Amino acid sequence: VVPHGFVPTESNAPGNVDANVPLVPSSGGAPFAITEHNQGGFQHTQYPYVTGTSILALKYKYGVMIACDMLGSYGSTKRYKSVERMQTVGKNAVLAASGECSDFKYILTLMDGLTTDDYCLDDGQVLTPQEICSYLTRVIYNRRNKFDPLWNSIIVGGVGEDGDSYLGTVGMIGTSYTDSHIATGFGAHLARPLFRERQYDDMPEDEAKALLDDALRVCYYRDKQSINKFQVANITKDGATISEPYALSTAWHYNAFVNPAAHAVGTW
Amino acid sequence: MDKIEAPHTGTTIIAVTYDGGIVIGCDTRVSIGNFISNRASDKITPLCENVFLARSGSAPDTQIVSDIVRHMVHQHSIEMETNPEVKTVANLCMQITYNNKGANHGHGLSAAMLCAGWDKYLGGQVFALPIGGSMISVPWGIDGSGSTYIWGFLDAEFKENMTREEAESFCITAISLAMARDGSSGGMVRLVTVNEQGAFRKLTTCQELDTFHEDMDVRGLQNGLSGMVV
Numbered sequence: 110v111v112p113h114g115f116v117p118t119e120s121n122a123p124g125n126v127d128a129n130v131p132l133v134p135s136s137g138g139a140p141f142a143i144t145e146h147n148q149g150g151f152q153h154t155q156y157p158y159v160t161g162t163s164i165l166a167l168k169y170k171y172g173v174m175i176a177c178d179m180l181g182s183y184g185s186t187k188r189y190k191s192v193e194r195m196q197t198v199g200k201n202a203v204l205a206a207s208g209e210c211s212d213f214k215y216i217l218t219l220m221d222g223l224t225t226d227d228y229c230l231d232d233g234q235v236l237t238p239q240e241i242c243s244y245l246t247r248v249i250y251n252r253r254n255k256f257d258p259l260w261n262s263i264i265v266g267g268v269g270e271d272g273d274s275y276l277g278t279v280g281m282i283g284t285s286y287t288d289s290h291i292a293t294g295f296g297a298h299l300a301r302p303l304f305r306e307r308q309y310d311d312m313p314e315d316e317a318k319a320l321l322d323d324a325l326r327v328c329y330y331r332d333k334q335s336i337n338k339f340q341v342a343n344i345t346k347d348g349a350t351i352s353e354p355y356a357l358s359t360a361w362h363y364n365a366f367v368n369p370a371a372h373a374v375g376t377w
Numbered sequence: 378m379d380k381i382e383a384p385h386t387g388t389t390i391i392a393v394t395y396d397g398g399i400v401i402g403c404d405t406r407v408s409i410g411n412f413i414s415n416r417a418s419d420k421i422t423p424l425c426e427n428v429f430l431a432r433s434g435s436a437p438d439t440q441i442v443s444d445i446v447r448h449m450v451h452q453h454s455i456e457m458e459t460n461p462e463v464k465t466v467a468n469l470c471m472q473i474t475y476n477n478k479g480a481n482h483g484h485g486l487s488a489a490m491l492c493a494g495w496d497k498y499l500g501g502q503v504f505a506l507p508i509g510g511s512m513i514s515v516p517w518g519i520d521g522s523g524s525t526y527i528w529g530f531l532d533a534e535f536k537e538n539m540t541r542e543e544a545e546s547f548c549i550t551a552i553s554l555a556m557a558r559d560g561s562s563g564g565m566v567r568l569v570t571v572n573e574q575g576a577f578r579k580l581t582t583c584q585e586l587d588t589f590h591e592d593m594d595v596r597g598l599q600n601g602l603s604g605m606v607v
Contacts, residue, residue, distance in 0.1 A: 183562040185387070185522065190591035295411065333387075333411045333560045337583075340592045358598035360564055361582040366405075366417040368578070375443050375576035377407055377436060 157209040157260045159183055161194045162334045163296030164205045164264045165324050167308050168274045168289045169317035172345035173266035175205050176321045179354055182334040195342050197349045199224055202238040202267030203342040207293045208281065209260035216259065219248065238267030242277035242285065250283030258282070262293035268346045274310075292324075295332040300324035314343075326357050387561025388420060390431035390459030391534065391551050392493040392503040394516050395544035398572030399493045399501040401431050402548035404523065404556050416564045425450045426576065427468040428494030429569050433521035435487035442473050442488055460496065467504035467512055475510025477530035485509070489520045495571045506589035523555030523562035530554055541570060545579065553586045562586065 159181045166175040178287035191321040194213065195205040198220045204226060206213040223244065242265040252258050263279045290304035303324050308317075321341060329335050337359065342351045370376050388410050392401045407415040422430045422443045430446070432439035446469045454461050470492050478485040485508070493503040505511075505518040517535050519527060530551055539547065545568055552566045566586065568579040588594040 182560060186526075187558050187560050220546055331413045333406075333408050333413055333563070336592065337595060338591075354593065356593035356595050356598065358595070359583060361417070361584075363417075366565070367580055368415060368419070370419045370422070375422050375440055375447065377415055377420065377440075 124203075155258065155260055159210040160190060161207045161210060161213070162332055163292055163294035163300065163328050164194065164207050164262070165292045165296045165300045165304075165320065165321060165328070166264050166266050166290065167275055167317060168206070168303055168310050169275055169308075169312045169314060170310075172268045172309065172343065173203075173274050173276050174268045174317055174321055174344075175177060175203055175342040176325055176339055177205055177207070178325070178329070178335050178350040179338045179340060180297070180334065180336045181210050185333065187334070187336060190336055191354070193340065193351075195340060195351055196220075197342070197351065198241055199227075199236045199345060200348055201269070201346070202236065202241055202265060202275075203220065203344055203349050203351070204241065204263065204265055205342070206261040206263045208262055212259040212261050216245065216248075216261065218262070233268070238265050238315060239269060239277070241265050241267075242275075242279060242287075242375045246279045246283060246285040246287075249279050249281065250273060250323070253282045264291055264293065266342070267344050267349065272346050295335075296324065296328055299327045299331055322357055326359065327359065382525060387523075388521035389519070389552050389555035389559060389562040390420060390433050390491055390515065390521050391519045391524075391527075391531075391548050392431055392491040393539075393544055393548060394493075394501045394503055394537075395541060396538040397501065397541065398495045398570060399503055400541070400544045400548050401429055401491065401544075401569045401571075402552050403431050403502060403567050404552055405560040405567060406562055407436065408561055413563070419567060420562075421567055421569050423447075423576070424470075424492070424494075425454060425461055427460045427571060428463050428492065429571065429576070430470065431491040431493070431520075432488070433586065434489045438481075438488045439484040442470055442486065442490070445473060448468050459552050462496045462498060463492070463494040463502040464499075464504065464514075466494065467506065470506055471504075471510060471512035474506065474508075478510065488525075491518045491520060493518075493571070495573060497573075501572065502573070512547040512569050519551070521555075521562065523552075523559035526558045527551050527555045541572070541593075545570060549581055550587065557589045557592060 117289045164177045177194050179192050181192040196217055198204050258281050260281055268274055277293045280287045290308045291301045307320050325339050329337055337356045338354050340352050390403045390499050401421050403420040405418050405492050407418045424430050424447050430443050449469055450461055450466055474488050480486055489508045490506040497503045503515050503518050505513045505515050549566050556562045566581040570577045584596055
């Protein structure tokens, strides 16, 4: 691992260091040897700090819907409660991500770059959702190969020029695929079974919204790192909209919840 | 997570004295890792008619403490022919946690509890039983992972000699504030009030709690089912 523009030679090696070991300049001091221990002074493996949880998405009759909550967790602290984890890209696509918030922000700047380039070229071409997903797959996979991942699970949803719905995902190690319904994080375990039962590509809009809400509700019941504050993106051939934040009604009125330890004192 | 985790309550518990008795409160979330395995648990356990234990930390550790103490207190109250004193019950809990510091490969029992109740000699009392096996008499106590978010609230807003209604509302607010920020606490708020007349349970769901910064107001929303039961 050698940084750009630095050529290690025998002349810049301190006397008692093996000449075959590549050297890096440390900040303001003498060159030092890159070892497994110091990784050459560069931080590669990351840990996520502010994270978003599940993203849910499905195709319906007129396009694609994507939903998620608005929480940025800091470990187990529910720290930021108005985080927008979805963003429209171009006219007909929405990008949403779970995982590290700062990496998602960085990905959005890459998207800005792409759309700005297209605007300057001014040739009438618009980025399709499939192109966005392919581009991101390459970016994510290459970062993974350098052991410097973007710590996100990304969903790209939209409607192409020909009117076909597109729904794709990219994982943090570069795995990528498309499907009629996708979910990241806890949603993959809690929501997708509901989608398998009830989603079909022709489903009407209100049915799709009800299914998404039910899935969001399950995720809120069972995922520690979630709040009851959601946004839904709706992409059709006419464009993409992201809703205002809303909350779901939740059920707590069961008799069994009132005195669960009644017949087994000391239980939870 | 490298090993299987024992279920953790990852909790918020509170107990306060008021003019005439005590109020104990808790949230209802039990989690294994990030999964909420029980969203309606009851973390306030009766040890006898007039003394209750609010539990946080490792679920099995606190359960075994409450089971053993309940058994000992039952025998004790037969012999004394009356309800036990609160400090006796709290002391029994403390003896178990203190004398088992070698358990769990020297880590001791992961039990952080609040023992509170009412007796005819000293009225309402709260005893904090933090990890390590101390027993400390306090006018109010909090524990569990969510407690870190409400120390400021308690320090600023607790008043001696509140009325019963004030104390109950105070506990509900404290637990709600903790649930608003702690991912390991959530669900509903359970209260137990103990005074000379006896012990009284109360359950408060999210539809009745205050809304805090950046949360959405759910008080108007009906109990939601949409054809699906979880």
